[in-house]
Amino acid sequence: MKYILVTGGVISGVGKGIIASSFGTILKSCGLTVTSIKIDPYINIDAGTFSPYEHGEVYVLDDGSEVDLDLGNYERFLDATLHKDNNLTTGKIYQHVIQKEREGKYLGKTVQVVPHITDAIQSWVSRVANNPVTSDGKLPDVCIIELGGTIGDIEGMPFVEAFRQFQFKVQKNNFCLVHVSLVPQPRSTGEHKTKPTQSSVRELRSLGLTPDIIVCRSETPISEEVKEKISNFCHVQPKHVICIHDLSSIYKVPILVESQGIVELFNKILQLDTIKSSLLSDMSRWKTLANRSENLTQEVRICVVGKYTKLEDAYASLTRALQHACLEVGYKLKLSYVEADNLEKDLLKGKDRNNRMVYHNAWRELCNSEGVIVPGGFGQRGVEGKIAACRECRENNIPFLGICLGFQVAVIEFARNVLGSKNADSSEFKDGEILKANSSDFIIDMPEHNNCDMGGTMRLGKRKTFFDKEKKDTSILYALYKKDVIEERHRHRYEVNKNYVKVLEESGLHFVATDETKQRMEILELIDHPYFVATQFHPEYLSRPLKCSPPFLGLILAAKKQLSTYIQNGRLTNEELAALSALSVDKT
Numbered sequence: 396m397k398y399i400l401v402t403g404g405v406i407s408g409v410g411k412g413i414i415a416s417s418f419g420t421i422l423k424s425c426g427l428t429v430t431s432i433k434i435d436p437y438i439n440i441d442a443g444t445f446s447p448y449e450h451g452e453v454y455v456l457d458d459g460s461e462v463d464l465d466l467g468n469y470e471r472f473l474d475a476t477l478h479k480d481n482n483l484t485t486g487k488i489y490q491h492v493i494q495k496e497r498e499g500k501y502l503g504k505t506v507q508v509v510p511h512i513t514d515a516i517q518s519w520v521s522r523v524a525n526n527p528v529t530s531d532g533k534l535p536d537v538c539i540i541e542l543g544g545t546i547g548d549i550e551g552m553p554f555v556e557a558f559r560q561f562q563f564k565v566q567k568n569n570f571c572l573v574h575v576s577l578v579p580q581p582r583s584t585g586e587h588k589t590k591p592t593q594s595s596v597r598e599l600r601s602l603g604l605t606p607d608i609i610v611c612r613s614e615t616p617i618s619e620e621v622k623e624k625i626s627n628f629c630h631v632q633p634k635h636v637i638c639i640h641d642l643s644s645i646y647k648v649p650i651l652v653e654s655q656g657i658v659e660l661f662n663k664i665l666q667l668d669t670i671k672s673s674l675l676s677d678m679s680r681w682k683t684l685a686n687r688s689e690n691l692t693q694e695v696r697i698c699v700v701g702k703y704t705k706l707e708d709a710y711a712s713l714t715r716a717l718q719h720a721c722l723e724v725g726y727k728l729k730l731s732y733v734e735a736d737n738l739e740k741d742l743l744k745g746k747d748r749n750n751r752m753v754y755h756n757a758w759r760e761l762c763n764s765e766g767v768i769v770p771g772g773f774g775q776r777g778v779e780g781k782i783a784a785c786r787e788c789r790e791n792n793i794p795f796l797g798i799c800l801g802f803q804v805a806v807i808e809f810a811r812n813v814l815g816s817k818n819a820d821s822s823e824f825k826d827g828e829i830l831k832a833n834s835s836d837f838i839i840d841m842p843e844h845n846n847c848d849m850g851g852t853m854r855l856g857k858r859k860t861f862f863d864k865e866k867k868d869t870s871i872l873y874a875l876y877k878k879d880v881i882e883e884r885h886r887h888r889y890e891v892n893k894n895y896v897k898v899l900e901e902s903g904l905h906f907v908a909t910d911e912t913k914q915r916m917e918i919l920e921l922i923d924h925p926y927f928v929a930t931q932f933h934p935e936y937l938s939r940p941l942k943c944s945p946p947f948l949g950l951i952l953a954a955k956k957q958l959s960t961y962i963q964n965g966r967l968t969n970e971e972l973a974a975l976s977a978l979s980v981d982k983t
Contacts, residue, residue, distance in 0.1 A: 396524055397537045397569050397665045400558055402604075403545050404576035404595025409612050411575050412465035414639065415541045416472035417649040418573070421657060422537050423473060424676040427667070430528050430535040431469045432520060433462070433482050435543045436550035440486040441479075443853075451708030455886045455936055456481075459856025464711050465541060467936070471715060472649070474939055480523045485550065488515050508553050516557035517564065536670045546574075546599045559603035571664045574599060574606035578613045578621070587613060587621045589628065596629040605630070607664050608657075610637045635660060646685040646940065653678055684722065684940055691727035695954050698764035700784040702772040704732035713770055713798075716938035720947040726955065731764065733757045735777030738784055761787060766926075766954035771799030771886070771933065775824040782808045789927055794953035796946055797919075797929030799887050803838045805919065805929045806891055809904045810837045823889050837899075839892045841915075853888045860917040860932065862908045869922055870907040872930075874962045875945035881908075883932035890931065891916040926953030 401415045412433075419429045439445070442453045443461035454467040460479030470477055492515050496506045524538035542558075544551045562570040576592040596606060609631055611617055617638040626633040637655050642648060658676050661667055667674055697717060703709035714730065721728045736742075737757035742750040761767065767788050769781050781801065785808040788795035797805045803821060810819035821838035841854060860881050867873040893914050896906060908918035921927035926949055938944035952958040 396521075396535070396565070397571075397667065397670070398520075398524065398561075398565060399537060399539045399571045399573060399661070399665075401539065401541045401573045401575060402555075402599065402606075403542070404574055404599070405545065405579075405591040406577050407543075407545055409575055409577050410639070411541050411543075412468045413645055413648055414573075414575055414610055414652070415465075415539050416468040417652050418657070418661075419469065419537075419539050420472045420649045420681065421653050421676055421678070422661070422667075424653075424678050424681075425658060425667075425674045426671055427536040428528060428533055429473055429537050429539065430475070430524060430526070431466075431473070431477070431481060431539045431541070432523055433465050433469070433541050433543065434554055435463050435482065435484045436548065436554060437484060438486045438489070439484060440490060441482070441484065447703040447709035448706050451706060452711050452713075453886070454712060455855060455884045455933065457857040457884065461855065461886070463543070464708060465543075467712050467715070469539075471939055474941075475528065478526075480519070480526075483516070483519055483523075485553070488512060488519065488553075491515055491519075509556060512553050513557040513560060516554060517561050520557075520561070537665075537667075546595055546602070552602075555602050555604065562604070568664070568666050571607050571661065572604055573608045573610060575610040575612060578611045578617060578625075580614055587617055589621060589624050592625055593628045600630075607631070608635050608637060608660055610639060613638065613640050616640045644685055644688040646681060646688055649681050650678055650685055680941065687722055687725070688718075691721070691725060693726055694729040695721060695726040695951055696729045696731070696763065696765045697768065697950070697954065698731050698733055698761050698766070699768045699770060700733050700735050700738065700761065700781055701770050702735055702774075702777045702781075704734050707732070710770060712933075712935040712938070713768065715940075716935035716944050716947045717768075717951070719938045719940055719943035720951045722940070723943045723948055724951055724955070724957070724961075726951060731760050733760050733784075735780030735784070738780035739777075740783075764793070766794040766796070766950045768950070769795070769797045769801030769804060769929075771801065773800070773823075778804060778821075778824060782811070785809075786812055789921065789924065792925050794926035794950055795924075795928070796926075796950045798933060798935070798946075799931060802919065802929035802931045803889060803891070805927075806837050806899065806904070809899065809902070810895070813902050813904070814898065821889060837892050837895050838889050840889050854885050857882050857884050858932070859911055860908045861911060861913075862918075863906075866905060866907045869905075870918075871920055871926065871949055871958070871962070872918055872928055872945060873907065875949050883930070883934055884936040885932045887931060925956075926950060926958060 399418060401411050403409050403411045419431055423429050441461045442463050445453060451464045453461045454464045455461055456478060457476055458478050462482035466477055466482055492511055525534060527533060528535050542554055576595050578587050578592055580587050609625060609629055622636050622638060623633055626636050637652060639651060653676055658674055662674050699710060701710060717728050737753050742754040761784060767784060769784055781804045785805045807819050810816045818835040819837045820835055822836045822840050860883060862873045862879055905920050906916045907920050909916055917931045919929045928946060930946060934944040934946045949958060952961050
């Protein structure tokens with residue numbers, strides 16, 4: 396087994412996840428089997444209870460694990476399926492060690508960070524790295540490990556010490572350390588500064604780890620002179636310094652990395668030719684993808700009405716899924732975010748001119764879009780704004796996709812404004828408490844998931860959804876999926892009250908798919924609408940660059956009035972794509 400450890404320096408959020416994913420993509424293109432592990436040095440057991448403002452979105456795996464969003468990058472770049480143990484946290488390690496201590500597994504010894512915690516880390520990494528990654532039981536050739544945070548953080552020290560020991564256990568030709576560091580360029584001087592990288596590498600070396608490769612992140616391309624300086628002061632050869640500046644598309648990152656000879660470097664350090672005789676990377680698919688993303692000119696305007704729009708990483712998978720769908724049909728995504736609170740009429744109360752401006756600007760952004768997404772979220776804040784967005788899309792034939800909470804508020808909006816049930820609501824929105832549903836609750840909590848714990852207690856992971864045989868002939872999503880049974884990932888604690896399903900359907904809101912019990916609603920659609928679709932599941936989690944998600948594809952096609960043509964033909968020809976682009980007119 397070959398291990399590649401990716402660490403970060405100077406600041407967090409420097410792009411380690413995309414870079415580690417790019418390494419995996421390149422090695423996979425060489426015919427190697429790759430797996431990955433993300434290490435997060437926080438004490439939380441998993442990412443399930445994180446605030447989106449602090450850590451971005453919570454990504455959900457097939458097995459229901461709530462993990463760091465970087466695992467989404469790994470799955471999309473590698474087109475792989477990861478599991479809960481591929482995300483290691485301090486909380487998991489300490490929980491594991493404490494449990495063993497309680498069971499008397501340490502024979503009365505004093506349990507310490509070294510060696511017990513560090514040994515547990517090494518055992519975890521070895522076990523996960525040597526797990527089969529394919530259905531036929533094939534073991535990976537390379538395991539890419541990303542250590543979250545930055546070198547020098549106190550939280551990461553046990554992991555750094557564990558890998559200091561680990562590099563000797565697995566032998567040097569099986570271990571490669573890649574250090575990713577920011578090279579800033581202050582506006583006052585206009586020069587790239589190498590001192591932060593030098594300090595970061597010095598800190599790393601003082602802890603017993605020496606980088607084999609240094610990846611320099613910068614806003615603009617780094618000169619050969621700066622590269623030579625980093626090589627000289629950080630004790631690596633110049634060709635072992637990889638430079639990655641900001642790019643217009645993340646799909647260009649693997650291509651840029653590969654062009655700087657990373658395969659030859661990995662082969663030199665890890666002796667990969669002992670695994671595979673020919674290490675020639677075939678990046679043709681990624682080059683095609685990058686070229687397509689670069690050459691798109693005609694835009695499609697999509698608006699996301701969310702609760703956490705101040706941090707775009709809160710909707711990372713959703714953004715990627717939209718990009719994948721746009722690439723499929725040849726459009727450049729112009730994405731805007733509207734905070735759901737800003738659509739609520741409460742802003743018009745009083746004489747605050749700024750509040751009025753915020754309200755009108757939010758509605759202008761929504762109404763100027765060609766398609767609207769109302770994504771998931773938790774809590775009461777912004778719900779009335781989401782409901783207002785649903786009504787605007789329903790009444791004015793704006794293509795609409797609701798996801799999770801977006802699915803639920805679409806039901807509430809329909810109940811209020813079509814059925815006339817003005818008090819229609821969800822049992823979630825009761826001053827933050829989970830209360831017993833009353834007669835006005837069209838959305839109720841699922842009894843089997845209500846145990847008063849907040850972490851890991853939702854309906855999570857990949858589950859089957861069954862299209863209704865009697866409704867599939869009129870279902871847009873069935874025409875896009877082309878399957879009677881689909882599998883998508885879920886993350887929710889509330890569902891449609893089955894007591895109201897009949898009256899909702901009689902009024903025109905069609906539930907075209909359910910779970911295996913036929914009691915839990917999964918997909919709703921309006922028939923007399925260009926595209927009004929909502930799903931209880933999260934289709935964005937399984938979207939891939941070369942295989943986009945059907946609900947997002949449908950939204951983009953409907954936004955460009957090409958959905959019926961696509962469904963009739965099964966796909967768009969090159970001539971139709973050209974015609975589609977020619978018809979695209981910026982209404983603003």
